[in-house]
Amino acid sequence: xxxxxxxxxxxxxxxxxxxxxxxxxxxxxxxxxxxxxxxxxxxxxxxxxxxxxxxxxxxxxxxxxxxxxxxxxxxxxxxxxxxxxxxxxxxxxxxxxxxxxxxxxxxxxxxxxxxxxxxxxxxxxxxxxxxxxxxxxxxxxxxxxxxxxxxxxxxxxxxxxxxxxxxxxxxxxxxxxxxxxxxxxxxxxxxxxxxxxxxxxxxxxxx
Numbered sequence: 001x002x003x004x005x006x007x008x009x010x011x012x013x014x015x016x017x018x019x020x021x022x023x024x025x026x027x028x029x030x031x032x033x034x035x036x037x038x039x040x041x042x043x044x045x046x047x048x049x050x051x052x053x054x055x056x057x058x059x060x061x062x063x064x065x066x067x068x069x070x071x072x073x074x075x076x077x078x079x080x081x082x083x084x085x086x087x088x089x090x091x092x093x094x095x096x097x098x099x100x101x102x103x104x105x106x107x108x109x110x111x112x113x114x115x116x117x118x119x120x121x122x123x124x125x126x127x128x129x130x131x132x133x134x135x136x137x138x139x140x141x142x143x144x145x146x147x148x149x150x151x152x153x154x155x156x157x158x159x160x161x162x163x164x165x166x167x168x169x170x171x172x173x174x175x176x177x178x179x180x181x182x183x184x185x186x187x188x189x190x191x192x193x194x195x196x197x198x199x200x201x202x203x204x205x206x207x
Contacts, residue, residue, distance in 0.1 A: 158193030
């Protein structure tokens with residue numbers, strides 16, 4: 001199987017992303033770097049591609065959740081992002097870190113969902129906001145207290161910047177690449193996002 005093209009690739013990628021983690025075989029390449037795994041995946045190594053998905057699927061879900069604010073929707077967005085990454089792995093040229101490239105795909109998938117949702121709401125003349133599902137108390141990806149709820153109240157661009165900077169600990173340059181915005185713009189998003197969070201926290205009595 002060659003990664004990055006054809007119906008069979010799509011079917012294999014879908015199977016890879018959908019398969020429960022517990023059922024996935026343990027790869028012999030577990031200690032290899034992302035760069036090594038990407039190189040092998042681009043040469044048609046399906047096990048390397050699978051390990052990349054297993055290694056980064058939780059982080060992709062976390063980024064998606066911070067942007068869309070709903071667990072079920074985030075799962076759909078993360079699955080779509082991972083599918084795109086599998087199909088497009090042959091296009092990755094290591095001009096940025098693999099994780100930055102993957103987060104860029106995730107951010108775009110989340111933005112597309114939000115735009116689609118806004119159009120759907122406009123068609124039906126709804127004035128409601130996206131519902132959010134409470135996070136399980138034992139989920140380390142989501143259980144971060146009231147700040148998670150406040151984050152969901154911010155504008156999309158500020159939410160993306162704060163999530164990538166504080167949750168995923170990306171640099172300004174990496175966020176710039178992932179979000180497709182200049183570094184100066186990212187700095188402004190972070191500054192305004194922090195100020196909005198502080199104001200919301202004060203309004204809701206969260207110290």
